[in-house]
Amino acid sequence: GLDCPRPPRRDRRPPVNIALVIDRSGSMSGDKIAKAREAALEAVRRLGPDDIVALIAYDTGVQTLVPAQRVGDGRRLERAIGGIEAGGNTALYGGVTRGAAEVRRHMEDARFVNRIILLSDGLANVGPSTPEDLARLGGVLRREGISVTTIGLGLGFNEDLMTRLAQRSDGNTYFVEHSADLPRIFAAELGEVLNIVARRVVIEIEFPSGVRPLRLVGREGTIRGQRAELTLNQLYGGQEKFALVEVEVAPGRAGTEREIARAQLSYEDALNLRTGRQSAARRVQFSESRAAVISSADHKVQTDYAANIMALAKDEAVELADANRRDAAAAVLRQRTQELRQMASVYGNAGVGSVAEASAPAAAKVERDGIDGAERKAYRTEAAQTINQQSTGTGPR
CATH class of the missing domain: 3.40.50.410 (von Willebrand factor, type A domain)
Incomplete structure (x- = not known):
């Protein structure tokens, strides 16, 4: 992030x-x-x-x-x-x-x-x-x-x-x-x-041997071999932008640590036009204890993941409803809601729970009535805003 x-x-x-x-x-x-x-x-x-x-x-x-x-x-x-x-x-x-x-x-x-x-x-x-x-x-x-x-x-x-x-x-x-x-x-x-503070932003993420990047969740970017890359035209002051990458990590011995990703950021300072660079690494620890794994989870990352997964689900539901597959559209929303409820329960994550409960009524509504014009526009726009981490404090409607 x-x-x-x-x-x-x-x-x-x-x-x-x-x-x-x-x-x-x-x-x-x-x-x-x-x-x-x-x-x-x-x-x-x-x-x-x-x-x-x-x-x-x-x-x-x-x-x-x-x-x-x-x-x-x-x-x-x-x-x-x-x-x-x-x-x-x-x-x-x-x-x-x-x-x-x-x-x-x-x-x-x-x-x-x-x-x-x-x-x-x-x-x-x-x-x-x-x-x-x-x-x-x-x-x-x-x-x-x-x-x-x-x-x-x-x-x-x-x-x-x-x-x-x-x-x-x-x-x-x-x-x-x-x-x-x-x-x-x-x-x-x-x-x-x-309020733009940086431009021409490039994020490169390197994954070591034993870590396989699977997909970028939401944001557009590329994955080639052990490297993922994303670009942004600008960054706004006071906001957070992030990329979510699903990875598959090879098993490790309990008690050991491993670096799973190293990110390199380059950008142009919007005021003085100088190039800036920063780097950060992400490490994980292996454990045989289920309780230790659960307690170590990053609740903010989980909540951001949940919001993006629901945004993608709404986009998928719109496509299915457009094809007159109302039941399938409702099923996608219901399945994602249930998955997030389970995640919230296992990890005690109230943020994920809030995302799930906010989306829960949508499945029944879609199954009963489909998606009307105003709802379709709201689904598409809200999904794009979530994936882009767009500030919507003033609300689009």
Whole structure:
């Protein structure tokens, strides 16, 4: 796990290079577009005069309302935001690619934190529009150092598309059921962007002979032989990011210890651009005593594992429900809940127990009623937030 300290001074932070990409299709009319304008204004007002912002609006086509430029006094941006009106279809892919083009205009300055913030309430229906299309785009942008935060509004957007774009680009994702919450969500997102402490993060984990890495739980990464590797675009101050790796350890003699993993971390300090490196090792002790094994368990790691396992179970349940296999979807949730209850009982872990009990009602609900549109969006978004260890203290809904 990576514990990221808060920066000592809030007035010293890396500048940001942001594209605000706003859906202004016909379905955004009325209160939605009004709250979207209010949220965009809230974002601009949180930035400093030397931050870079571009404003893009999309419907059937894509329009750059304000090219990437310094915020200054913000008046030009405020006038442009105030003029956004709804009408037309949803060229979401084009909106994101235009936003990326504007962000790239200032990427030669390595100080900037690069981010696209995408708002949509509908289905992408102009240009590339599948979750796979947007996931590929997210992967490309991540490799360039651009993250995309997606904000899905209402019940008409494609949550698979939005969560996959965010996850593949190492951005955040939100489900906002009611437009009145948009300004709060934009404020929360800007709070994170303005609190980045490290970038270009690479975690390499080496496993010695006798330890076989099986899989990464939740987070995307690679396992090749005795090495696992993960990358992150950025780390936020005051947050923890972690990777969970399941391993198979060869038996050892009681009373002996063995190193089972050694992690190497490299990153770029977001403020001074210097490269930092840290390392840590994980050891285990072998014992014939069941009580000793149980008492030595790391309850926090178990709880994090439980939360990620339930997130993956919810994703699997959505896939099964989509295939009209409601009973199978309920069975997955019920089985995972029972497994976590057993873990909580054996290890006396209240955190794991809380995860299990919070998920318990879902199986009966899915078996009885299936998964409706709002629940599907909540399942997908909450699973992505859990796997990404996204801060959700303000809540996405």
